[in-house]
Amino acid sequence: MDIASVTSVNKTNFLDPEVATRAVGKQNLDVNDFLKLLTVQLQSQDPLKPMEDTQFISQMASFSALENSRDLSANFKNFTAGSYLGKMVDIQDTTGTHSGEVTEITISNNTPKLIVGGKSYDPDDVIRVTPKPVTLAAVAP
Numbered sequence: 204m205d206i207a208s209v210t211s212v213n214k215t216n217f218l219d220p221e222v223a224t225r226a227v228g229k230q231n232l233d234v235n236d237f238l239k240l241l242t243v244q245l246q247s248q249d250p251l252k253p254m255e256d257t258q259f260i261s262q263m264a265s266f267s268a269l270e271n272s273r274d275l276s277a278n279f280k281n282f283t284a285g286s287y288l289g290k291m292v293d294i295q296d297t298t299g300t301h302s303g304e305v306t307e308i309t310i311s312n313n314t315p316k317l318i319v320g321g322k323s324y325d326p327d328d329v330i331r332v333t334p335k336p337v338t339l340a341a342v343a344p
Contacts, residue, residue, distance in 0.1 A: 237266050277313050284308050284315035284326045292317065293331035294324045304335055 241262070287305040294301045294317070307318035316323040 291333045294328045295330045296328045
C-alpha cells in the first residue's frame with residue numbers, strides 16, 4: 204500500500220461503521236511491542252532535543268508496573284482455580300451447562316483448566332460452586 208492509496212480513501216465511508224469494516228489489531232501490548240515503540244521513538248527524535256532521561260525512566264517504570272500487574276492477574280487466576288479442587292461446580296460454556304466434581308487442575312501455557320468428568324473447562328465458565336456432599340459411612344454394630 205502506498206501513500207496515494209491511503210489519501211484517496213473516501214473519509215465518510217471510512218468513518219461510518221455501517222459501511223466499512225476495520226480490522227482490529229492486537230488488544231494487548233507486550234515487552235516486544237514496547238521495545239519496538241521505544242526504538243522508533245529514539246530513531247525519530249530530534250538530535251538537538253533528545254528525550255529527557257526522566258521521561259524515559261517514567262515510561263520504563265509505567266511499562267514495568269503494567270507487566271507486573273498482568274503477571275499478578277495471571278497468577279491470581281491460577282491460585283483461584285486451585286480453590287475449585289474437590290468442589291462441585293456448574294459450568295456454562297458454548298456447548299451447554301455441565302456439572303460435576305473438580306477432580307484435577309491442569310495448567311498449560313500459564314492458563315489453568317478444571318477437569319470435571321474427564322473434560323477440561325475454563326475457570327471463567329464456572330457459574331456455581333458448592334461443597335462436595337458429605338456421605339456418612341454406616342457404622343457396624
